[in-house]
Amino acid sequence: xxxxxxxxEGTRRYRARFxxxxxxHFREWDGLVISSVGLGTYxxxxxxxxxxxxxxxxxxxLEGGFNVVDSAINYRHQRSERSVGAALEALIASETIGRDExxxxxxxxxxxxxxxxxxxxxxxxxxxxxxxxxxxxxxxVGGVHCLAPRYLADQLDRSRANLGVETIDVYFVHxxxxxxxxVDRPEFLGRxxxxxxxxxxxxxxxxxxxxxxxxWNGYRQSLGTADALxxxxxxxxxxxxxxxxxxxxxxxxxxxxxxxxxxTQPTQALDGEAMSVLEAxxxxxxxxxxxxxxxxxxxxxxxxxxISDFLPGLDTDAQRALQFVRSTPxxxxxxxxMKQLHHVEDNARVVAVxxxxxxxxxxxxxxA
Numbered sequence: 001x002x003x004x005x006x007x008x009e010g011t012r013r014y015r016a017r018f019x020x021x022x023x024x025h026f027r028e029w030d031g032l033v034i035s036s037v038g039l040g041t042y043x044x045x046x047x048x049x050x051x052x053x054x055x056x057x058x059x060x061x062l063e064g065g066f067n068v069v070d071s072a073i074n075y076r077h078q079r080s081e082r083s084v085g086a087a088l089e090a091l092i093a094s095e096t097i098g099r100d101e102x103x104x105x106x107x108x109x110x111x112x113x114x115x116x117x118x119x120x121x122x123x124x125x126x127x128x129x130x131x132x133x134x135x136x137x138x139x140x141v142g143g144v145h146c147l148a149p150r151y152l153a154d155q156l157d158r159s160r161a162n163l164g165v166e167t168i169d170v171y172f173v174h175x176x177x178x179x180x181x182x183v184d185r186p187e188f189l190g191r192x193x194x195x196x197x198x199x200x201x202x203x204x205x206x207x208x209x210x211x212x213x214x215x216w217n218g219y220r221q222s223l224g225t226a227d228a229l230x231x232x233x234x235x236x237x238x239x240x241x242x243x244x245x246x247x248x249x250x251x252x253x254x255x256x257x258x259x260x261x262x263x264t265q266p267t268q269a270l271d272g273e274a275m276s277v278l279e280a281x282x283x284x285x286x287x288x289x290x291x292x293x294x295x296x297x298x299x300x301x302x303x304x305x306x307i308s309d310f311l312p313g314l315d316t317d318a319q320r321a322l323q324f325v326r327s328t329p330x331x332x333x334x335x336x337x338m339k340q341l342h343h344v345e346d347n348a349r350v351v352a353v354x355x356x357x358x359x360x361x362x363x364x365x366x367x368a
Contacts, residue, residue, distance in 0.1 A: 008032060041070065051082070068102075074112040081162035109174030175218070199247065212248060215253050231268050290335060306368075307367065315349060316349075
């Protein structure tokens with residue numbers, strides 16, 4: 001497996017390759033230089049043609065100024081992780097990039113199938129995980145989600161093998177709020193404590209560098225909602241386990257022109273003060289990645305014409321939607337699914353355009 005991980009020296013070397021990049025495209029955080037747009041690998045068919053398409057897109061993205069790639073073990077039944085691994089291996093073998101220049105993120109929690117969906121999913125879970133003793137049947141919520149530490153240990157090692165790397169830069173607990181459909185909150189918090197303890201150990205072993213939570217509903221809902229997550233509560237667990245040097249440092253959640261809760265809604269509380277999750281993450285020193293930045297393509301066309309008036313220098317609605325997200329205060333990297341070369345080339349136009357300043361962003365936000 002490929003040794004190493006994203007480093008200060010490596011990511012600065014990466015940025016130096018792009019003198020045309022506008023100020024603000026690369027962000028500095030925690031000793032890393034990270035692109036404001038990253039490539040996601042969620043959608044697509046589970047076939048060889050899509051694998052090849054993703055590999056080409058990932059290579060072009062890494063060659064074009066995007067040094068963040070996000071995946072998950074269950075995306076396309078492990079095929080997305082394997083596509084990332086193949087692209088990364090080819091680029092490193094050709095000395096086009098170094099492992100230390102790229103931030104690789106993945107996730108664990110949902111049951112992954114192997115290459116394609118099985119005819120009998122429930123039997124697959126029993127055969128792959130219950131009978132070998134990796135997890136108990138009662139550990140699975142809805143038959144599809146599990147956070148038992150032994151299960152996550154298995155998933156992490158599978159992800160490392162799929163990606164072909166010894167160390168994953170950011171490992172996300174995938175939609176942990178799913179557990180709240182089956183257990184009460186005290187039980188959930190106990191499970192998260194066990195998960196975080198395992199992940200702190202994985203960081204100590206060099207299998208990951210940082211960990212976080214990648215959510216869909218958890219951080220967008222008001223506290224008190226059944227599946228809402230408190231970032232402060234989770235950060236406290238990490239701090240109790242590992243002190244100020246804990247590795248719970250990154251969150252991911254959907255944010256786009258149609259889903260603005262991360263910026264607009266006071267879904268979090270710190271020291272008795274209500275605030276947005278973006279602000280809470282900022283105050284806790286955490287990095288935020290946004291998923292669904294162009295809403296799975298729905299915002300790549302037919303945006304209101306007035307939006308283009310506030311976004312000069314951009315040619316397509318996909319570029320404008322990305323510019324909105326990465327210009328939002330508190331957003332670190334806007335993730336967007338790109339499995340076609342022309343998607344990468346279109347989105348790469350934003351590399352040479354600076355994100356909006358606060359005054360310009362306010363005008364755009366009010367217009368949108």
